[in-house]
Structure formats: structure tokens, C-alpha cells
Amino acid sequence: MSYQIQPGDTLSAIFEAQEVPASTLHELLQSDAEFLALETLQPGTTLDFRFDKQGRLQRLSLQIDPARTITYERTEDGPFEYAQHTLPTHWESKVFRGDIQGSFYTSGISAGLSKGQVLQIGQLLKNKLNFRRDLRAGDTFSALVGQEMTGDQPTGNTRVEAISLHRGSHDYNAFLYSDHHYYDERGNSVTPAFLRYPTKSHYRVTSPFNLKRLHPVTGRRAPHNGVDLGTPPGTPVLSTGDGIVKRIGNHPYAGKYVVIDHSGAFTTRYLHLSRILVKRGERVKRGERIALSGNTGRTTGPHLHFELQVNHQPVDPLTADIPTSARVPADTLAKFKAQVQEKLARMQAPSFLDQHFAKAPPESTSDDTASPGT
Ligand SMILES: [Zn+2]
Structure with missing residues (x-):
């Protein structure tokens, strides 16, 4: 039985219509507490319900985008088992050009960029210039935007691969590199490094990151996608990087939570909060207070669950290779600069040459971001 989500739907209403008991939804x-995939359902997403002979829900699958399907499979004795299935993906890119008429925001939108892309460009260049004060009518920009594909179908995921803003005789540039970080044409980082910890003091790790964790009772795989820090209730929680608040919510198991999108491929999540201090869509700075830690949702005691994802894949936030360096490493600088020249040439070429999304040349940054496993 398949159901396509309509605007205004709620999960509980959908489950009721499928005659699935509320206890099963719980x-x-x-x-889903570690993944929050059911929290992000968009109209158009298809839910597929499979029932066993007794009419109990056996398996729920949801297609997040054409490349990614998530399944929840009933286990004999325990809760549902979560799995993500990902098809191979690649990136294709296209140049968007425009000139400043009014604000950068309206100019970017009329050039065909999305709201999210314009906001991201603002984040990338905000340390170089003041968008409100410094831009003049007639200044120009070009952006290289990638869209993720599976086969010949777009998944809906996009990324800014390069931006070049020409103001008077100055160029302000940012280029995405294979470490998922942005640098200017000389290889200097354009965004500040991440904080390692989401709190001012460091607290004891009460449960480490462990993708292979086994559930203590059922013995089944129950991955721990973040670290639990033993924060006393009310501890200020800090955003570990500059970013935009993607989502806030209150989940029966994850509790009150905040999700922040950072430049490039990075996302952080903060769970079991007592109070949320930011709004959806708000810009936050590295080190800014976004919440107070707490004990909401299903927990065994007060703590902060902190999670870092790179391209939708969780990594250990305490050991991951996060952007902390200020420059492209010397041994790959020549390769980086060659890519910069290639991108600039494309962004400056006459626009009739670049009307469509095209596969990036093999030397570009898209190489190592091919589809992650499950
Ligand atoms: Zn946790």
C-alpha cells in the first residue's frame, strides 16, 4: 500500500488512515530517533506500507529522493530496524550569472539561484565584504552550481561549487574543494574552522560514536550516530560552526532538537535540549548559543547528544577530519589551483556555451563525493 504525502498531512493522520495503531507509530x-527521517517528510514523498498476514505493519519504506530510500523493518522481538539504501550518484554543474540590481538576494534569485544557494553564498563571502553596504548596481557575479544526479534523474540535492563576485576592480571568490571546505583562489579558507565541542567546557563522553553499536538488550544493530556528553541540565549549547538553522522540533524520543546546516556538506544536530534559543531559518555564528541542554525525549539521564554529518553521513564529531585548517595543504595546492583556473574559465566563458547542467571534468572536486554506502 503506497501513499503520497499531501500538503498539510500529519504522520498520525496518515497512519490512522492506513489503520496502523498509534503504538506502532511510536x-x-x-x-527513527537517531535519524529523524520521519521528521523531514515533504509533500510528494511516497510512503510504502507492507503488512503481514495478521495485518501488522511489517515494513515501512520512504523514498527521500530518487537516490535514497529508507526502510524500517519489524524485528521479531524488538523495535523496527532502520536501513538506508543509496543508489550511485554523481554531480553535474551549471553556471549562473547575474548583475546586482537591488540587493544581492533579489539579484541572485533573478539569476536563477535558489534561496538556500543565495544564503550560502552570503555566508561564504560575508567575511570579505558587506553585502548591504559594498555592492553597487552593475557589479556582477557568477556561480557554479552542482546538482546531484542518479542516472539521468536529479535527486534534488544541490551545492555551490564556486562563486565569483566582481565589484569594481576586485574579485571575491570561493571554491569548493574535495575536503568539502571552501577556499579563495589562493587556497586560503573563507569560512572559520569548526569548534570540536558544542559546549564551552568539555564534558565526559557518556556514550561514544559507534555505527556498529549493538543494542544491550536485543543484541541487534542500533547505531549511535553521535556522541553523548554528560552536560548538566541548562548547559549552554553552542553551534560548532557558522550556519543556518535548518530545523527545530520536539520528538518523543530525540526530545527538543536543533539541526544546523553549515557551508558545504556539513550538518550538526543537537538533541534532548531543555530550551531552544533559535528559530528555523536563522543565521548562527560559530560559538553562538543555540539552546540549553536538558533531558527531553527518551533518555536515561540528562545529556547532550551531538552529531556531525558530512554529506548526510554521520561521522565521529570528536575525531572527524573537520575543516580546522586555514589553507589548502601544501601538497595539494597545485591541484587545487588548477581546478580554480578551470572553474574560473568556465564561469567567465560566454553564457551561450553553458546553458545546461553538465558532468564535471574528472579532475574536479566531484570525484570523491560519490554516493556513500548505507
Ligand atoms: Zn546519543
Whole structure:
């Protein structure tokens, strides 16, 4: 039985219509607490329900985008088991050009960029110039934007691969490199390094990051996608990087939570909060207070669950290779600069040469971001 989500739908109403008991929905939410995939359902997403002979929900699958499907499979004795299935993906890119008429925001939108891309460009260049004060009518920009594809189908995921803003005789540039970080044409980082910890003091790790964790009771795989820090309730929680608040919410198992999108491929999540201090869509700075830690949702005691994802894949936030360096490493600088020249040439070429999304040349940054496993 398939159901396509309509605007205004709620999960509980959808489950009721499928005659799935509320207790089953709660079991699903429990399995989803580490992933929050059921929190992000968009109109158009298809939910597929499979029932066993007794009419119990056996398996729920949801297609997040054409490349990614998530399944929740009932286990004999325990909760549902979560799995993500990913098809191979690649990136194709296209140049968007425009000139400043009014604000950068309206100019970017009329050039065909999305709201999210314009905001991201603002984040990338905000340390170099003041968008409100410094830009004049007639200044120009070009952006190289990638869209993720599976086969010949766009997944809906996009990324800014390069931006070049020409103001008077100055160029302000940022280029995405294979470490998912942005640098200017000389290889200097354009965004500040990440903080390692989301709190001012460091607290004891009460449960480490572990993708292979086994559930202590059922013995089944129950990955821990973040670290638990033993923060006393009310501890200020800091955004570990500059970013935009993607989502806030209150989940029966994850509790009150905040999700922040950072420049490039990075996302951080903060769970079990007592109070949220930011709004959806708000810009936050590295080190800014976004919440107070707490004990909400299903926990065994007060703590902060902190998570870092690179391209939708969780990594250990305490050991991951996060952008902390200020420059492209010397041994790959020549390769980086060659890519910069190639991108600039494309962005400056006459616009009739670049009307469509095209596969990036093999030497570009898209190489190592091919589809992650499950
Ligand atoms: Zn946790």
C-alpha cells in the first residue's frame, strides 16, 4: 500500500488512515530517533506500507529522493530496524550569472539561484565584504552550481561549487574543494574552522560514536550516530560552526532538537535540549548559543547528544577530519589551483556555451563525493 504525502498531512493522520495503531507509530519513532527521517517528510514523498498476514505493519519504506530510500523493518522481538539504501550518484554543474540590481538576494534569485544557494553564498563571502553596504548596481557575479544526479534523474540535492563576485576592480571568490571546505583562489579558507565541542567546557563522553553499536538488550544493530556528553541540565549549547538553522522540533524520543546546516556538506544536530534559543531559518555564528541542554525525549539521564554529518553521513564529531585548517595543504595546492583556473574559465566563458547542467571534468572536486554506502 503506497501513499503520497499531501500538503498539510500529519504522520498520525496518515497512519490512522492506513489503520496502523498509534503504538506502532511510536515504535517507528523510537527507531527513527537517531535519524529523524520521519521528521523531514515533504509533500510528494511516497510512503510504502507492507503488512503481514495478521495485518501488522511489517515494513515501512520512504523514498527521500530518487537516490535514497529508507526502510524500517519489524524485528521479531524488538523495535523496527532502520536501513538506508543509496543508489550511485554523481554531480553535474551549471553556471549562473547575474548583475546586482537591488540587493544581492533579489539579484541572485533573478539569476536563477535558489534561496538556500543565495544564503550560502552570503555566508561564504560575508567575511570579505558587506553585502548591504559594498555592492553597487552593475557589479556582477557568477556561480557554479552542482546538482546531484542518479542516472539521468536529479535527486534534488544541490551545492555551490564556486562563486565569483566582481565589484569594481576586485574579485571575491570561493571554491569548493574535495575536503568539502571552501577556499579563495589562493587556497586560503573563507569560512572559520569548526569548534570540536558544542559546549564551552568539555564534558565526559557518556556514550561514544559507534555505527556498529549493538543494542544491550536485543543484541541487534542500533547505531549511535553521535556522541553523548554528560552536560548538566541548562548547559549552554553552542553551534560548532557558522550556519543556518535548518530545523527545530520536539520528538518523543530525540526530545527538543536543533539541526544546523553549515557551508558545504556539513550538518550538526543537537538533541534532548531543555530550551531552544533559535528559530528555523536563522543565521548562527560559530560559538553562538543555540539552546540549553536538558533531558527531553527518551533518555536515561540528562545529556547532550551531538552529531556531525558530512554529506548526510554521520561521522565521529570528536575525531572527524573537520575543516580546522586555514589553507589548502601544501601538497595539494597545485591541484587545487588548477581546478580554480578551470572553474574560473568556465564561469567567465560566454553564457551561450553553458546553458545546461553538465558532468564535471574528472579532475574536479566531484570525484570523491560519490554516493556513500548505507
Ligand atoms: Zn546519543
